[in-house]
Amino acid sequence: MSLTVPALVTASAGAPFERATIDRRALGPGDVLIDIAYAGICHSDIHQAREEWGTAIFPMVPGHEIAGVVAEVGDAVTRYAVGDRVGVGCFVDSCRECETCRAGEEQYCLSGNVPTYNGRDADGTPTYGGYSTQIVVDEAYVLGIPEGISLDVAAPLLCAGITTYSPLKHWKAGPGTKVAVVGMGGLGHLAVKIAHALGAEVTVISHTLSKKDDGIRFGADHYETGDRETLKRLRGSFDLIINTVSADLPVDAYLRALRLDGTMVFVGAPENKQSFRAFSLIGGRRSLAGSNIGGIRETQEMLDFCAQHGIGAEIETIGADDVDKAYDRVVASDVRYRFVIDTSTIPAR
Numbered sequence: 001m002s003l004t005v006p007a008l009v010t011a012s013a014g015a016p017f018e019r020a021t022i023d024r025r026a027l028g029p030g031d032v033l034i035d036i037a038y039a040g041i042c043h044s045d046i047h048q049a050r051e052e053w054g055t056a057i058f059p060m061v062p063g064h065e066i067a068g069v070v071a072e073v074g075d076a077v078t079r080y081a082v083g084d085r086v087g088v089g090c091f092v093d094s095c096r097e098c099e100t101c102r103a104g105e106e107q108y109c110l111s112g113n114v115p116t117y118n119g120r121d122a123d124g125t126p127t128y129g130g131y132s133t134q135i136v137v138d139e140a141y142v143l144g145i146p147e148g149i150s151l152d153v154a155a156p157l158l159c160a161g162i163t164t165y166s167p168l169k170h171w172k173a174g175p176g177t178k179v180a181v182v183g184m185g186g187l188g189h190l191a192v193k194i195a196h197a198l199g200a201e202v203t204v205i206s207h208t209l210s211k212k213d214d215g216i217r218f219g220a221d222h223y224e225t226g227d228r229e230t231l232k233r234l235r236g237s238f239d240l241i242i243n244t245v246s247a248d249l250p251v252d253a254y255l256r257a258l259r260l261d262g263t264m265v266f267v268g269a270p271e272n273k274q275s276f277r278a279f280s281l282i283g284g285r286r287s288l289a290g291s292n293i294g295g296i297r298e299t300q301e302m303l304d305f306c307a308q309h310g311i312g313a314e315i316e317t318i319g320a321d322d323v324d325k326a327y328d329r330v331v332a333s334d335v336r337y338r339f340v341i342d343t344s345t346i347p348a349r
């Protein structure tokens with residue numbers, strides 16, 4: 001029998017969140033039932049809840065930065081037991097057969113993975129995310145949260161952490177490399193911590209200097225603003241630029257800040273088209289790239305790496321009544337540095 005679970009629901013694009021209940025599927029043999037403790041608010045939740053990326057599925061329960069504890073396991077589950085601390089990220093299933101799934105890169109599943117929310121399960125049922133008290137997920141798409149990271153600061157690692165860890169590893173950030181992180185919000189602040197822990201020389205490029213002290217505390221070696229003059233001074237500086245900005249950027253000026261063979265990676269996903277001049281690439285054999293979250297295996301590797309290096313998100317914990325306000329604050333770049341919903345505040349009182 002399916003489970004009825006309290007959740008925060010938005011009825012249509014931009015509508016305020018309301019307390020309601022949703023149905024979760026009955027626990028299957030390979031499934032894990034998770035009592036959700038915390039759910040992070042990712043800017044992608046806002047893009048989707050406001051339909052900035054195109055048509056979305058409503059009613060919607062966002063949330064793909066989920067941390068909690070296993071409450072029940074199906075008969076065939078082998079990886080997790082009741083009481084384990086676990087997480088769920090941006091997808092809850094994939095085809096498991098295509099080239100990319102077999103390579104452990106399920107985020108690029110050729111038939112499209114099943115997003116944790118604003119998606120549909122194989123049987124067509126809409127998926128609902130982490131702004132809720134419980135979720136049922138196939139154990140193959142559940143992550144273990146290591147001892148040593150508390151669940152609240154671990155939740156944002158499930159999207160913001162892996163989205164920055166994956167390109168930093170892919171493009172080999174480490175000792176001797178110069179990495180710029182553009183935008184120091186939810187993704188950006190974790191990019192700074194992770195790039196620093198990997199041994200890279202890290203520069204933040206923010207649109208103000210207001211978060212400079214924090215950036216240096218998170219491990220940045222330099223902190224700059226992205227104005228025209230500064231970007232001119234930074235020409236030829238970086239091996240890797242991780243762009244986490246959710247809005248439009250002067251792409252050419254950033255490309256020219258790359259060294260020979262440098263790469264600028266978009267993880268930020270603005271709603272508008274971005275443009276650049278071919279000469280900005282040609283002039284330094286530069287690359288412009290994109291990166292999408294990370295696979296299950298790499299997400300576990302990232303969680304273990306963060307535990308080992310004492311990395312968690314900087315969070316502001318909020319209750320169910322504060323989510324609409326939090327969305328506005330994220331859009332205004334007024335978040336230090338991730339909002340996390342305490343899901344015990346979701347059930348109607």
Ligand code: NAP
Nearest residue numbers: 043044183184185186187206207245246247268269292293
């Ligand atoms: P966030 O917390 O809002 O951070 C974005 C940062 O971008 C802000 O803190 C701000 O940093 C900068 N910014 C925002 N508006 C700006 C503007 N108008 N001009 C210049 N800078 C601006 O958002 P997030 O949760 O980190 O997500 C960032 C983006 O990544 C979103 O588009 C999100 O959808 C996307 N995303 C992509 C993936 C993926 O897999 N590729 C995964 C998760 C999220 P400063 O104040 O420091 O300038």
Ligand code: ZN
Nearest residue numbers: 042044159160
């Ligand atoms: Zn996200």
Ligand code: ZN
Nearest residue numbers: 095098101109
């Ligand atoms: Zn696949």
